[in-house]
Amino acid sequence: MTRATRASAVVGLIALCLALVAASLLIGTENLSLGRIIAEWRSGEPLSKTPALSILINQRLPRTLVALIVGCGLTLAGCSFQALLRNPLATPYTLGIDSFGAFGAYAATIYGGAGGWLTFQFLGFSHVQALAFAFSAFDVLLIYAMASRKTRMAPSVLLLAGVTLGLLASSGILFLRYLARPEQLINMDRWLMGGVDVIGYEPVITLFLGVTPCAIILLAQASKFDQLGFGEEMAAGRGVNVNRLQLTTFLVCSFMTGIIVSKVGPIGFVGLIVPHAVRTVTGSRHRILMPASLVAGGACLCLCDILARKLMTGETPIGIITSLIGAPFFLYLLTRRRFTDWET
Amino acid sequence: MTRTLQAEDVAFAYTPPVDVFTRVTAVVRSGEVTGLVGPNGSGKSTLLRVLAGLLRPREGKVLIDGRSSAHMSHRHRARILGFLPQMVNPVFSLTVFEVVCLGRYPHLGALGSTQPHDRVVAERCLRDTETLDLRDRDFMALSGGERQRVLLASVLAQEPDLLLLDEPTSALDIHHQIEIFALLKRLAGEGYGLGVVTHDLNLAARFCDQLLLLSHLSPRLVAMGKPEEVLTESLLSEAYDAPIRVCRHPLTGAPLITAEEPAEAKP
Numbered sequence: 001m002t003r004a005t006r007a008s009a010v011v012g013l014i015a016l017c018l019a020l021v022a023a024s025l026l027i028g029t030e031n032l033s034l035g036r037i038i039a040e041w042r043s044g045e046p047l048s049k050t051p052a053l054s055i056l057i058n059q060r061l062p063r064t065l066v067a068l069i070v071g072c073g074l075t076l077a078g079c080s081f082q083a084l085l086r087n088p089l090a091t092p093y094t095l096g097i098d099s100f101g102a103f104g105a106y107a108a109t110i111y112g113g114a115g116g117w118l119t120f121q122f123l124g125f126s127h128v129q130a131l132a133f134a135f136s137a138f139d140v141l142l143i144y145a146m147a148s149r150k151t152r153m154a155p156s157v158l159l160l161a162g163v164t165l166g167l168l169a170s171s172g173i174l175f176l177r178y179l180a181r182p183e184q185l186i187n188m189d190r191w192l193m194g195g196v197d198v199i200g201y202e203p204v205i206t207l208f209l210g211v212t213p214c215a216i217i218l219l220a221q222a223s224k225f226d227q228l229g230f231g232e233e234m235a236a237g238r239g240v241n242v243n244r245l246q247l248t249t250f251l252v253c254s255f256m257t258g259i260i261v262s263k264v265g266p267i268g269f270v271g272l273i274v275p276h277a278v279r280t281v282t283g284s285r286h287r288i289l290m291p292a293s294l295v296a297g298g299a300c301l302c303l304c305d306i307l308a309r310k311l312m313t314g315e316t317p318i319g320i321i322t323s324l325i326g327a328p329f330f331l332y333l334l335t336r337r338r339f340t341d342w343e344t
Numbered sequence: 345m346t347r348t349l350q351a352e353d354v355a356f357a358y359t360p361p362v363d364v365f366t367r368v369t370a371v372v373r374s375g376e377v378t379g380l381v382g383p384n385g386s387g388k389s390t391l392l393r394v395l396a397g398l399l400r401p402r403e404g405k406v407l408i409d410g411r412s413s414a415h416m417s418h419r420h421r422a423r424i425l426g427f428l429p430q431m432v433n434p435v436f437s438l439t440v441f442e443v444v445c446l447g448r449y450p451h452l453g454a455l456g457s458t459q460p461h462d463r464v465v466a467e468r469c470l471r472d473t474e475t476l477d478l479r480d481r482d483f484m485a486l487s488g489g490e491r492q493r494v495l496l497a498s499v500l501a502q503e504p505d506l507l508l509l510d511e512p513t514s515a516l517d518i519h520h521q522i523e524i525f526a527l528l529k530r531l532a533g534e535g536y537g538l539g540v541v542t543h544d545l546n547l548a549a550r551f552c553d554q555l556l557l558l559s560h561l562s563p564r565l566v567a568m569g570k571p572e573e574v575l576t577e578s579l580l581s582e583a584y585d586a587p588i589r590v591c592r593h594p595l596t597g598a599p600l601i602t603a604e605e606p607a608e609a610k611p
Contacts, residue, residue: 083435220455222456223456226449227446228435229434229435229438229446230432230433231432233393234428234429236418237396237422237425237426237429237499238422238447238449238450239417239418239419239420240449241418283437287456
């Protein structure tokens with residue numbers, strides 16, 4: 001693919017993203033028209049008297065922003081893990097981060113809640129979110145510890161370890177469900193399905209402050225990820241400090257996904273398929289691939305959120321939608337691309 | 345620039361206290377092809393990685409022009425020393441030109457964007473390795489010999505003074521083996537210093553200026569010197585712990601080495 005076609009593909013991607021953001025702002029249980037919003041805005045009335053504008057500002061905008069930030073963050077984490085572990089299946093989700101986060105959230109729901117000993121608020125995090133964050137970060141650090149041992153584990157083995165940890169967390173979740181009271185189960189299960197249906201700007205601000213610096217750090221590693229494409233030794237011979245790159249990527253990704261999972265629950269497949277889909281358009285150089293994936297990831301989750309609102313009357317949990325779209329799409333990609341190129 | 349890379353009395357252990365080798369001294373000089381030869385498991389590749397600074401010796405020092413290489417930054421070292429591992433395959437599909445541009449990494453700024461000058465260097469390295477006509481091909485679609493030359497071009501794009509190569513001809517047919525070694529010899533003539541691990545004693549005999557012979561029995565250096573001095577029946581038989589015969593190549597006059605068949609065990 002030539003430079004020009006690639007550039008136009010990137011421009012098209014950005015345009016698509018903007019269109020989806022606009023659609024996400026206007027489409028919902030109640031569709032808003034641009035004319036009505038402008039009219040209400042011009043009237044100068046307070047928000048309580050302008051229903052459309054109120055929905056836009058208090059619900060649609062924060063929700064869209066959360067979808068954007070979460071999509072960007074998860075995709076970038078997926079892209080980084082794929083490069084670091086040289087494996088097409090490496091994502092936060094497959095490494096068990098989401099499952100551990102869910103386990104933390106379940107534990108917090110059981111032992112927190114009304115009168116529980118584990119109830120607290122800290123820096124805008126509830127005990128549920130704090131525990132989800134702590135457990136997902138714990139999972140990544142465990143994998144990093146295995147990766148950085150003296151007898152190094154092969155990337156594919158690490159991935160297997162991640163999947164196993166995910167299974168461990170899943171059985172932990174089952175055990176917690178067994179312990180839980182029936183009325184707690186409803187909240188727990190809803191959390192497990194993921195959702196960006198926030199109201200107000202507090203989660204937007206937390207996510208923005210958490211994800212932005214992580215995204216910048218990861219984007220700055222792009223040329224190092226390129227070097228890893230030929231293996232760790234080749235990269236080290238070229239002057240990349242591979243150990244430092246590993247540490248940085250693991251820490252940053254664990255922090256970022258921890259924040260995301262704690263706020264919106266586990267949302268799978270975005271981090272897996274978006275980088276692969278983008279790679280077929282932009283090629284494999286991370287200096288182009290990563291920013292393009294960032295944009296595409298945000299757009300993708302916006303689209304999923306629109307579907308979440310419109311697919312049925314009422315909400316469909318977004319985690320279900322990403323999996324329902326993502327899994328078949330990934331299978332399609334598998335049949336198209338030669339994944340044998342990857343170190344598996 | 346004339347450089348000397350030297351390993352001084354180095355010992356290395358993957359899992360201490362089991363040493364792969366101890367008290368080994370090796371030198372790679374500008375203008376010479378130095379061959380690292382020896383049987384499987386003798387630590388040739390490990391020694392090459394110690395020289396490259398990728399593995400840290402348990403004892404002893406690795407010096408570049410008399411200065412310890414352990415204190416250099418990774419990038420600084422990469423501008424002096426190029427390293428090519430055995431059989432590398434990319435994870436991502438890249439064009440030949442992109443592969444060669446990757447070699448510019450130690451010269452790039454913090455954001456890693458290639459400047460026009462970097463692309464000029466990459467073109468030159470393609471020309472030097474006679475791969476310019478492959479420029480826009482997919483790297484994965486190349487033949488083994490073409491890949492090896494392109495990888496060599498990408499290491500040359502680092503603009504190092506010294507090159508360390510791990511079995512650059514192991515997967516190639518007889519014609520491409522000679523082609524690569526002839527290229528290495530030419531690079532040495534242009535002033536590069538090369539350290540090459542190889543299993544092929546006959547190629548080493550023909551193309552190397554210096555040889556290091558390692559043994560696997562008590563892993564250590566058996567001999568160091570010119571090919572005619574190192575490739576003798578007694579030294580080789582000691583290093584390989586097997587009867588080895590040496591004669592003269594009828595065409596090139598270089599030593600011609602062959603192993604004897606093991607004596608059949610009698611019941």
